[in-house]
Structures are given as structure tokens and as C-alpha cells.
Amino acid sequence: MNSRNKSYRLVVCLTIALSLVAVSLVGCGEKEPTISEVVMSMAVDDNGRPLDNTTVFTPDTGALFCSFKLSNLPVGSRLKAELIYIDGEEVEETGPNYVVWENTGTIERKGIGYSYTVFTHPPIPGYEYQWPRGDYKIVLSVDEQEKAVAYFKVE
Numbered sequence: 001m002n003s004r005n006k007s008y009r010l011v012v013c014l015t016i017a018l019s020l021v022a023v024s025l026v027g028c029g030e031k032e033p034t035i036s037e038v039v040m041s042m043a044v045d046d047n048g049r050p051l052d053n054t055t056v057f058t059p060d061t062g063a064l065f066c067s068f069k070l071s072n073l074p075v076g077s078r079l080k081a082e083l084i085y086i087d088g089e090e091v092e093e094t095g096p097n098y099v100v101w102e103n104t105g106t107i108e109r110k111g112i113g114y115s116y117t118v119f120t121h122p123p124i125p126g127y128e129y130q131w132p133r134g135d136y137k138i139v140l141s142v143d144e145q146e147k148a149v150a151y152f153k154v155e
Contacts, residue, residue, distance in 0.1 A: 033077060035140045035147040037069040037114075048114035055152045061132040066138045066150055067116040070107075073142060077107040080141045082115040088134015088154070090124060100124070100136075 004092055040057075041050035050067035057064060067080065073079070083101040085094055100122040119136070121129055131154040140148040 027081070031089055033073045033142045033147070034071045035066075035068050035142065036071065036138065037068050037150045038150045040138075040150050040152045041065045041067055044114075048082075048116045050116075056116040057131065057152060057154050058155055059155070060135060061131060062120065064119045064131075064152070065116055066119075066140075067114060068140060068148060069114050071112055073107045073110070073112070074091045075110060078104065078143050079103045079107060079115075080144070082139045082141075083119045083122075084137050084139060085122070085124075085132065086135040086137055088132055090132040091134065094124060 037052050039050040040055055042052035042054060042061070043067075044050055044067050048067055050065065064083075071081075081103045082099055084097040085091070085100050087096055101119050103117045103119070109121075119138075121127065122131065123133060133154050136152050136154065138150045139146055140150075
């Protein structure tokens with residue numbers, strides 16, 4: 001084998017090796033924070049997983065649970081859950097897309113696994129002990145970037 005062929009093979013081998021290192025470094029980089037498996041339910045277990053999943057609640061439901069799975073949330077990330085009354089029997093009083101509740105928190109340990117937020121009766125006059133009928137959504141955000149939405153109804 002002449003020196004030209006040896007040089008060519010060396011360059012090809014180095015190129016392949018550097019490509020593999022670059023691919024492995026990209027694969028080890030920080031992944032995008034995600035929120036998945038968003039589910040509305042009547043309760044959650046000790047691990048934050050949903051129990052009795054539903055998308056329809058009654059006005060006398062005491063608390064609404066929204067369970068979700070966190071992935072790749074760095075320590076210090078700000079998590080926000082907004083409960084929004086989209087439309088329904090009290091929309092003339094509240095206006096459309098009325099933010100009923102906002103729950104916030106800071107990730108104190110690596111953000112991986114299930115979590116949940118719970119909402120009790122809304123602070124809408126006349127509805128301190130029940131939910132107004134209508135359409136709702138919960139918007140979940142990480143560091144002010146929307147990551148997931150769950151829709152449900154009160155009938």
C-alpha cells in the first residue's frame with residue numbers, strides 16, 4: 001500500500017471518528033423540557049398519577065386534578081398551571097378566557113416523573129361552592145413557555 005492510500009484511509013478514519021464523537025456529544029446535550037401525559041382526573045395516587053380520569057366534571061365537584069409527566073426540567077425551572085374558563089354560563093360576568101386560578105412553583109430537584117396540580121372552587125361571585133358550567137382548559141408552562149394544554153367541561 002502506498003503512502004497516498006495510507007493518508008487517504010487515515011483521513012477517512014479520522015473523519016468517521018470525529019463524526020461519531022460529534023453525534024455522541026449532541027446526544028448527551030441538554031434535552032428540551034417537556035410536559036406530557038396530561039390528564040384530568042378526580043384524584044391522584046401517591047406518585048401523582050391520575051385516578052378516575054375524566055374530561056367532564058359536575059358543578060359540585062370539590063377539586064379538579066390535572067396530572068402530568070415532567071421530563072428534562074432543570075432545577076430552578078418555574079412551572080405554571082393556569083386554569084382558564086373559556087366559555088359558559090358565566091362568560092358575561094367573567095369574559096371569555098378568564099384566568100380562574102394560577103398555580104406556580106419552582107423545580108427543586110431534577111424535573112423527571114409525575115406531578116399534578118389541583119384546583120378548588122373558583123373565586124367567582126356566587127360560585128364559591130360550585131363550578132360554573134362551561135368549557136375550561138389548563139395551560140402548563142415552563143419558564144413562561146407553554147408546554148401542554150388539557151381541556152375539560154363542567155356540565
